[in-house]
Amino acid sequence: xxxxxxxxxxxxxxxxxxxxxxxxxxxxxxxxxxxxxxxxxxxxxxxxxxxxxxxxxxxxxxxxxxxxxxxxxxxxxxxxxxxxxxxxxxxxxxxxxxxxxxxxxxxxxxxxxxxxxxxxxxxxxxxxxxxxxxxxxxxxxxxxxxxxxxxxxxxxxxxxxxxxxxxxxxxxxxxxxxxxxxxxxxxxxxxxxxxxxxxxxxxxxxxxxxxxxxxxxxxxxxxxxxxxxxxxxxxxxxxxxxxxxxxxxxxxxxxxxxxxx
Ligand SMILES: [Zn+2]
Ligand SMILES: [Zn+2]
Numbered sequence: 001x002x003x004x005x006x007x008x009x010x011x012x013x014x015x016x017x018x019x020x021x022x023x024x025x026x027x028x029x030x031x032x033x034x035x036x037x038x039x040x041x042x043x044x045x046x047x048x049x050x051x052x053x054x055x056x057x058x059x060x061x062x063x064x065x066x067x068x069x070x071x072x073x074x075x076x077x078x079x080x081x082x083x084x085x086x087x088x089x090x091x092x093x094x095x096x097x098x099x100x101x102x103x104x105x106x107x108x109x110x111x112x113x114x115x116x117x118x119x120x121x122x123x124x125x126x127x128x129x130x131x132x133x134x135x136x137x138x139x140x141x142x143x144x145x146x147x148x149x150x151x152x153x154x155x156x157x158x159x160x161x162x163x164x165x166x167x168x169x170x171x172x173x174x175x176x177x178x179x180x181x182x183x184x185x186x187x188x189x190x191x192x193x194x195x196x197x198x199x200x201x202x203x204x205x206x207x208x209x210x211x212x213x214x215x216x217x218x219x220x221x222x223x224x225x226x227x228x229x230x231x232x233x234x235x236x237x238x239x240x241x242x243x244x245x246x247x248x249x250x251x252x253x254x255x256x257x258x259x260x261x
Contacts, residue, residue, distance in 0.1 A: 009220020103147030190232030
C-alpha cells in the first residue's frame with residue numbers, strides 16, 4: 001500500500017546562518033525537492049521563519065512550485081504577545097502567496113527556550129510554571145485563528161524537562177479544544193526525535209487526544225538541510241494510522257484537503 005507522505009515543515013533559509021545565506025538559491029532549494037522526490041514525499045512545504053521574511057525569495061519559490069507540482073508554500077510564524085509583530089503577521093498572511101501558515105511558540109517573554117544556549121534557565125525556574133506559561137502562549141496563538149497549522153505542539157519539552165505536579169494532558173486539553181473550534185490542524189513533527197527529549201512533537205498521548213477531538217494532522221520534519229527532508233515521516237504516518245487516523249491534512253491556498261493515508 002502506498003502511503004501519502006508529506007513534509008510541510010522545512011527551512012531552506014534555516015536560521016540565516018552566513019553559510020546558508022550564501023548558498024540560498026534556486027539550486028539549493030531544488031535539493032530539498034529532489035530529496036523529497038527520492039524519499040517518496042508527495043508534497044513538500046517550505047515554511048521558513050517569519051524572522052527572515054525579507055530574505056525569503058518568493059519569486060524562486062513560485063517558480064519552483066510551477067516546475068514541481070509537489071511544492072507547497074508556507075511560513076512558520078513565531079507567536080509573541082507583541083502588537084507590532086502580530087500586525088505584521090496579519091498583513092503577511094493576506095499578502096504572501098501561501099498555501100498554509102504554521103503558528104509556533106519559540107519564546108517565553110524574550111527567552112528562546114528551545115535554544116541550547118539558554119538551557120540554564122530551566123534550572124533556575126519551576127518547570128510547572130514554565131509549562132503553564134508555554135501552553136498559555138500556545139492557546140493565545142491558536143485563539144488568533146489566523147494559522148492553519150499549530151507547530152510542534154509541545155516544544156517546551158525539548159530538553160527533557162517535564163512538570164512535576166501538573167499533568168501535561170490537562171494543559172494540552174483546552175488548547176486542543178480551541179484548535180478544534182477554530183478548524184485548525186496540528187502537525188506531527190519528527191524533529192523531537194533528534195533532541196534530548198527524544199520524542200515526537202507532540203507526544204503520543206496528545207496525538208491520541210487530538211484524534212478524540214477529531215483534529216486533523218499534517219506532518220513535518222523541520223528539516224533545515226536537504227538531507228533531513230522526509231526524515232521519520234513514514235514512521236510518523238504509521239504511528240498516526242495505529243492511533244486511528246485514516247486521513248492526513250494538506251493545504252491549497254489555505255484550504256484544507258484531507259487525503260487518505
Ligand atoms: Zn519552530
Ligand atoms: Zn521550524
